Every structure is written in C-alpha cells, then in structure tokens.
Amino acid sequence: MAIYNGAVYLRESIDSILAQEGVDFEFIIVNDGSTDSTGDILAEYVQNDSRIRVINQENAGLTRALIRGCAEARGKYIARQDCGDVSLPGRLDAQLQAFLRVPRASLVSCGVRTVTDEGHLLVENIPSSEGATEGLLATDLVNVRGPAHHGSTMFPRLQYNEVGGYRKEFYFAQDLDLWSRLAEHGRHIIVEGIYYKALFAEHSISSQFRKQQVATANLIFACALARRNNKSEEIFLAQAGLIRPFHKGLIAQRLMHSNACYFLGCCLRNNGNPAAIDYLWKALKFWPLHLKALAALVRCP
Known part of the structure; x- marks a missing residue:
C-alpha cells in the first residue's frame, strides 16, 4: 500500500488487512513523503504488529511508490491495497485459493463495492470471469475490460517481475499497463463475491485527470500492439513519460x-x-x- 497524506483514512485501511484470516502475510506500506500525521500513525502500528513493514521515502508519486513496495516484497503473491479502501473479511484467502485452483492464473481480482466519503453506496461491481483475460488483451477503450478496482488485485511476485512490474513512465493508468502484460502470460480470474470496498471522493485521481488517463491508456494499447508484434515500445514509453498532472x-x-x-x-x-x-x-x-x-x-x- 502506498500512501501520501492519507492519515484520515489510514487506520481503517490498515485494520482491514490486519484482520484478514487464513493467510500469512507481510504488510508493506510505502509512506510517499507524507506531511500530515501519517508517519506517526505508521510508527504506532509498527510497534504493535510485526507483520507491518514501513518504507519512508520522499514524495515520488504513486507509481514509483508501488515500484518500491513491490521490490521489497518477499511473499509468493502481491496483493494491492489503497489507502482509504477496505479489504473485506476473507479477501486475501479467497484470492489465494483462486491461485491454488488455477495454477495458470497471473492475476486475481474480486467484486468491489464503491462508496462515498460518508459511506453511501455508489455501485457494486461484480464482473464475470468469462472473457476476463481477453478483456485485458483488448487494444482499444471500447473493448478493454479490467478488474473492478486497482486495489482489488493480487498477482504472483515471480510473474510481476518477469513482465517488468509497474513501469515508471506511467504516472497514470499504471495498473492497466501491468495487467495487460500479466494477461499475456496467464489468466485473469475474478473471485465471485464482493471482497473490497473502495472510496470514491471528489479528489480521486480518476475524477481529476480524465484526459490524461485516456491518453495514457491509448499509449498502453500501442505498447501492447508493438510488444505482441516483437517491435520496440520505446517511443510510446517516452510519450507516456511526458504525461503528468498539471496545476x-x-x-x-x-x-x-x-x-x-x-x-x-x-x-x-x-x-x-x-x-x-x-x-x-x-x-x-x-x-x-x-x-x-x-x-x-x-x-x-
């Protein structure tokens, strides 16, 4: 989990992971240069639970924080979690069991309940596993279909490293870039049921930078086409590296x-x-x- 100035939501997110049963895990939290009380809260948790590992760094943005966190991971699988969101009871075990049932899986996600700051239900998204892999192999916005939420995913650490992990060029849509490469090496399995609660607030990145998200997605599609035709992705990666938020x-x-x-x-x-x-x-x-x-x-x- 990467966090930047998310102290108001932090405890609920951490507690939801620590309450997971039936799995052994380490909880890596990257404090991406927070200036609020995030550091103090994390220090408190570290003292009380040995499963938590905190990495403090200067603010570098979500993608680079995820790269740092995944590089530190030691487990067989990596599960994502966003600050402000909640992993519902049984999430990690349900996703782990999916990997055990389907050895060729390279990505497992689950149904997601999206809520407002006040906890009001916005939507419940329970995608079908049918065509889930093909949806990630699509190369246009009309046909692409991914997990219900970035934070709802789990993937094998070995395959994450083999495909190149998160890539620093993608400030936006770094999740889609990773998923499209994982789908080229295995199946996307969606666990039935809702195991993740996601917060959608006015300041959510997806509500602020829609044009940048779309432009980056199109470059991800271009990268996928180049890669699958044994051509270089460099020109598209360079263009993605130029897409950044602006004031x-x-x-x-x-x-x-x-x-x-x-x-x-x-x-x-x-x-x-x-x-x-x-x-x-x-x-x-x-x-x-x-x-x-x-x-x-x-x-x-």
Missing part, C-alpha cells in the same frame, strides 16, 4: 469538483439515496451553470 486554475478546479459532485449525486439518485440532493446542490455551488446538475436536482423526489 489547474481556479475555474478549472471548480468545474472539476462540480462534475465529480454531479457524478456522485447521479449515482446516489439512481440508488434512491436522498443524499443525492446534497451532492447535486454542491455541484451547483461549485458551478452554478451546471445545467445537468440542475436538471437532475429537479428530478429528485
């Missing part, structure tokens, strides 16, 4: 937050949750001319 002006930030609140409000409205009204009002507060948010608010009961 958005105040107007762009307000519109971004408005769109995120609108999305959350619509999900909640579809679930019949009255909290939808609060998010839609918030969308209009950030951007009063958000006509879709206004229309959605009018349609709320």
Whole structure:
C-alpha cells in the first residue's frame, strides 16, 4: 500500500488487512513523503504488529511508490491495497485459493463495492470471469475490460517481475499497463463475491485527470500492439513519460469538483439515496451553470 497524506483514512485501511484470516502475510506500506500525521500513525502500528513493514521515502508519486513496495516484497503473491479502501473479511484467502485452483492464473481480482466519503453506496461491481483475460488483451477503450478496482488485485511476485512490474513512465493508468502484460502470460480470474470496498471522493485521481488517463491508456494499447508484434515500445514509453498532472486554475478546479459532485449525486439518485440532493446542490455551488446538475436536482423526489 502506498500512501501520501492519507492519515484520515489510514487506520481503517490498515485494520482491514490486519484482520484478514487464513493467510500469512507481510504488510508493506510505502509512506510517499507524507506531511500530515501519517508517519506517526505508521510508527504506532509498527510497534504493535510485526507483520507491518514501513518504507519512508520522499514524495515520488504513486507509481514509483508501488515500484518500491513491490521490490521489497518477499511473499509468493502481491496483493494491492489503497489507502482509504477496505479489504473485506476473507479477501486475501479467497484470492489465494483462486491461485491454488488455477495454477495458470497471473492475476486475481474480486467484486468491489464503491462508496462515498460518508459511506453511501455508489455501485457494486461484480464482473464475470468469462472473457476476463481477453478483456485485458483488448487494444482499444471500447473493448478493454479490467478488474473492478486497482486495489482489488493480487498477482504472483515471480510473474510481476518477469513482465517488468509497474513501469515508471506511467504516472497514470499504471495498473492497466501491468495487467495487460500479466494477461499475456496467464489468466485473469475474478473471485465471485464482493471482497473490497473502495472510496470514491471528489479528489480521486480518476475524477481529476480524465484526459490524461485516456491518453495514457491509448499509449498502453500501442505498447501492447508493438510488444505482441516483437517491435520496440520505446517511443510510446517516452510519450507516456511526458504525461503528468498539471496545476489547474481556479475555474478549472471548480468545474472539476462540480462534475465529480454531479457524478456522485447521479449515482446516489439512481440508488434512491436522498443524499443525492446534497451532492447535486454542491455541484451547483461549485458551478452554478451546471445545467445537468440542475436538471437532475429537479428530478429528485
């Protein structure tokens, strides 16, 4: 697990892993230069549980933190976990058993329940295992289909290293890049049932940098095509290395937050949750001319 200034969510995420039963594990946490109370919380946990290993480094971003953490791993399998998310009871054991049942598996994921900061249900995603591997071998946005969430995955450490692991060039979509290479060397198995709870907040990276995510995904597809035709990926990796987050002006930030609140409000409205009204009002507060948010608010009961 990599973390940067996530102290408010940290304890619940750590506790969800430490409560896992039926498996032996080490819990590697990379503190990516946090400036809040993350370091103090991690120090407390290290004193009380020998399974936790903390790596402190200067802030380098998620991808490089994951590279560092996976390089330190000593177990046969590596399971991802994001700060703010919760591994539900039985997750690690269920995924381990999937690997034991399917020796050719190179990636195992599970169903995911996505919630808001307040814990309101947004969506439950339980993908089918049918076509799961082929979905990761697709080379376009229309047909690609991956795990329900980055944090819900587990993969063999040996195969992770053999395919080259996470690659530093990919600030965005580093998960898709890894999964597409793992799928070339084994099967993607999806464990039935929901074993992971993911947080989706206004500041989530997927809600902030959609254009960069799409551009990076297209470069990942180009890399896959080159690789499968025994051609060099270097030109595409170089282009991916140039895609980085940028500081958005105040107007762009307000519109971004408005769109995120609108999305959350619509999900909640579809679930019949009255909290939808609060998010839609918030969308209009950030951007009063958000006509879709206004229309959605009018349609709320």
